[in-house]
Amino acid sequence: MLSRANVTKAAVVTILTGVAFGAGEVRKEFRYVVGPKATVSVTNQYGPVSVRPIEGNQVVVTAVLHSDKVVVDQNQTGNRVNMFSRLLPGADSDTGQVEYELQVPPDTNVMLHSDTGPLSAEGLRGEIALEGTTAPVEVRNVDDAHVHIKTMDGPVTLTNVQKGHVEITSVSGNVNLNQVNGMLVEVNSNSGKIHYDGNFGDNGQYRLMSNTGDIEAFAPDTASIDVSARSIHGQVENDFRLEPEQTTPFLMRAESAFAGTLGKAASSVKLHSFSGKIHLKKRSSKNK
Amino acid sequence: MNCAEFQGLLPEILDSGETPESKVHIHSCPECSDLYVELREISQAAVQLRAGEEPNQRVWNLIEIALRQEGLIRDTAWAGPTLLPTPARRWRGAWLAPIAALLLVMTSGIAVLQHVSQRQPLAALNQASTIEAGAAEDQELLNTIGERAPALRATYAVDLRSIDSYIHNAEDTLKSDPTDEEAQRALMGAYEQRAMVYELAFDRP
Numbered sequence: 001m002l003s004r005a006n007v008t009k010a011a012v013v014t015i016l017t018g019v020a021f022g023a024g025e026v027r028k029e030f031r032y033v034v035g036p037k038a039t040v041s042v043t044n045q046y047g048p049v050s051v052r053p054i055e056g057n058q059v060v061v062t063a064v065l066h067s068d069k070v071v072v073d074q075n076q077t078g079n080r081v082n083m084f085s086r087l088l089p090g091a092d093s094d095t096g097q098v099e100y101e102l103q104v105p106p107d108t109n110v111m112l113h114s115d116t117g118p119l120s121a122e123g124l125r126g127e128i129a130l131e132g133t134t135a136p137v138e139v140r141n142v143d144d145a146h147v148h149i150k151t152m153d154g155p156v157t158l159t160n161v162q163k164g165h166v167e168i169t170s171v172s173g174n175v176n177l178n179q180v181n182g183m184l185v186e187v188n189s190n191s192g193k194i195h196y197d198g199n200f201g202d203n204g205q206y207r208l209m210s211n212t213g214d215i216e217a218f219a220p221d222t223a224s225i226d227v228s229a230r231s232i233h234g235q236v237e238n239d240f241r242l243e244p245e246q247t248t249p250f251l252m253r254a255e256s257a258f259a260g261t262l263g264k265a266a267s268s269v270k271l272h273s274f275s276g277k278i279h280l281k282k283r284s285s286k287n288k
Numbered sequence: 289m290n291c292a293e294f295q296g297l298l299p300e301i302l303d304s305g306e307t308p309e310s311k312v313h314i315h316s317c318p319e320c321s322d323l324y325v326e327l328r329e330i331s332q333a334a335v336q337l338r339a340g341e342e343p344n345q346r347v348w349n350l351i352e353i354a355l356r357q358e359g360l361i362r363d364t365a366w367a368g369p370t371l372l373p374t375p376a377r378r379w380r381g382a383w384l385a386p387i388a389a390l391l392l393v394m395t396s397g398i399a400v401l402q403h404v405s406q407r408q409p410l411a412a413l414n415q416a417s418t419i420e421a422g423a424a425e426d427q428e429l430l431n432t433i434g435e436r437a438p439a440l441r442a443t444y445a446v447d448l449r450s451i452d453s454y455i456h457n458a459e460d461t462l463k464s465d466p467t468d469e470e471a472q473r474a475l476m477g478a479y480e481q482r483a484m485v486y487e488l489a490f491d492r493p
Binding site for chain 2: 045092093115131133134153169170171172188190209211212230232233275
């Protein structure tokens with residue numbers, strides 16, 4: 001294991017600059033030696049940032065700059081690598097674009113920031129924090145990771161997230177969760193729709209909340225959940241035959257709320273909306 | 289010591305403890321006594337908050353607006369609301385930071401519950417002032433975004449309008465049933481979304 005000091009000393013930054021890569025585009029590559037559980041952050045105003053795992057102890061960053069109106073600032077401090085797109089005078093959403101591709105050890109903590117995105121991460125198991133304004137956000141195949149997503153308009157898609165700790169805040173982007181399980185899965189959306197398709201596993205707490213967006217959740221017959229659903233001004237539907245609960249935190253009205261348990265009620269599921277429609281659906285075999 | 293002098297020294301008193309003079313004033317002035325007790329409770333509770341987290345700039349603005357309405361700070365050369373951080377606006381930052389974080393919660397979701405309570409020294413931190421402050425801040429935010437990233441201004445405008453509209457609706461619902469915990473939670477969620485929008489807009493290098 002590299003000590004913090006050694007990491008700094010051993011940091012190898014290889015920059016291949018000035019490689020022509022198309023009209024006005026420049027491709028740069030940066031390499032850093034890091035220790036376990038390094039942190040990599042990228043702040044990019046315009047353009048995509050993607051991260052995927054790589055074996056070894058190197059972080060490899062490829063940046064394609066769309067013009068000379070933008071530069072990439074970067075540094076390594078200890079076990080932390082920072083990348084930052086700096087816009088120069090006259091830059092706009094086209095000329096200010098930088099495309100980042102990161103390859104990092106799987107236990108790396110990543111913090112990605114792009115207004116327009118897309119942002120994507122796959123195959124990691126550290127902290128994953130993704131923030132965007134209109135950026136589409138995608139996270140795939142992560143295990144035992146903390147996933148924090150903040151977005152305004154961008155759609156969010158999580159696929160195959162296991163043993164996760166997931167927190168998503170969205171204003172108007174739709175949120176799609178496919179096979180997402182964990183101790184905590186929480187979505188807070190304003191007008192975006194929330195779609196969940198999974199098992200509600202891991203004895204977790206699942207809180208899918210929307211203000212005005214609809215919530216649709218698919219679960220199998222074999223799900224083990226303690227579920228409550230309520231839409232204050234919207235409709236709710238439930239395809240399951242739930243065991244009734246002794247107490248519920250809100251007044252039960254058939255058209256606006258339901259609660260009950262399925263199986264051994266290992267996971268807690270709350271589907272709450274202010275005026276959106278909520279539908280808990282039974283996943284048929286063809287949906288699998 | 290009069291009220292103005294006492295309130296001017298409040299940060300130091302909260303930081304370092306009561307002085308003989310301030311003790312006399314606390315015992316003789318119920319209004320300042322209530323204020324002192326409340327701020328001390330908040331300050332003590334705030335210690336439980338996670339250290340090292342700088343509140344969003346919007347928090348500072350809300351605090352400033354509330355304190356101005358309370359008359360605890362007064363105009364010097366205030367030329368209107370600004371969301372750009374300046375050292376001067378972070379007066380007494382060391383002690384105010386945790387209080388600010390707590391007050392953000394109070395001014396957002398939990399503030400809805402305040403009308404149930406009759407404790408009034410910080411009553412200016414109510415929904416109306418928050419909304420008024422919010423409108424001015426929204427405009428400031430949109431101006432800033434317009435300068436930094438014109439293409440995104442419309443997105444911010446639409447989303448802020450959408451959240452504000454929802455907040456108004458949720459508040460109306462809460463008026464009809466202030467004990468509805470789900471509605472309270474939903475409202476707090478909306479304020480979180482609003483705070484996130486500000487964070488995305490301003491927490492950039």
